Amino acid sequence: xxxxxxxxxxxxxxxxxxxxxxxxxxxxxxxxxxxxxxxxxxxxxxxxxxxxxxxxxxxxxxxxxxxxxxxxxxxxxxxxxx
Amino acid sequence: xxxxxxxxxxxxxxxxxxxxxxxxxxxxxxxxxxxxxxxxxxxxxxxxxxxxxxxxxxxxxxxxxxxxxxxxxxxxxxxxxx
Numbered sequence: 001x002x003x004x005x006x007x008x009x010x011x012x013x014x015x016x017x018x019x020x021x022x023x024x025x026x027x028x029x030x031x032x033x034x035x036x037x038x039x040x041x042x043x044x045x046x047x048x049x050x051x052x053x054x055x056x057x058x059x060x061x062x063x064x065x066x067x068x069x070x071x072x073x074x075x076x077x078x079x080x081x082x
Numbered sequence: 083x084x085x086x087x088x089x090x091x092x093x094x095x096x097x098x099x100x101x102x103x104x105x106x107x108x109x110x111x112x113x114x115x116x117x118x119x120x121x122x123x124x125x126x127x128x129x130x131x132x133x134x135x136x137x138x139x140x141x142x143x144x145x146x147x148x149x150x151x152x153x154x155x156x157x158x159x160x161x162x163x164x
Binding site for chain 2: 004007008009025031033036037038045047048054055058062066
């Protein structure tokens with residue numbers, strides 16, 4: 001079944017407290033490899049049938065209107081898998 | 083700055099109540115394009131310097147041990163961007 005993956009991340013100019021917490025935890029665990037961690041969401045939308053232009057347009061609209069909050073988040077990717 | 087993206091999704095055999103809620107909301111909004119929605123997490127790990135095999139190994143270990151809960155989640159992707 002084709003799936004559309006939508007990636008949503010907190011806007012880069014905003015603090016990401018969840019990411020900061022993970023970043024701090026990594027430091028306390030002795031992992032110094034990563035200087036920053038940001039955490040967003042990954043949505044998998046299952047499509048019955050073929051991926052048409054209308055389906056992609058619907059995914060883009062849903063990503064902007066429902067899956068993300070434009071005040072604090074950006075839709076950083078919409079891609080078809082399988 | 084190179085970034086490693088780690089994608090974590092709830093295991094497919096588990097219910098995903100958050101995804102079910104979004105799926106129901108889409109139905110109520112009149113969007114019938116998507117038969118199922120699942121919601122996972124997307125981590126962006128910033129790396130200072132080059133992506134070496136050690137950095138990738140560290141990312142894999144952190145993804146399994148810290149960023150995901152192996153009881154209920156799968157690491158579905160680790161990729162380098164930029």
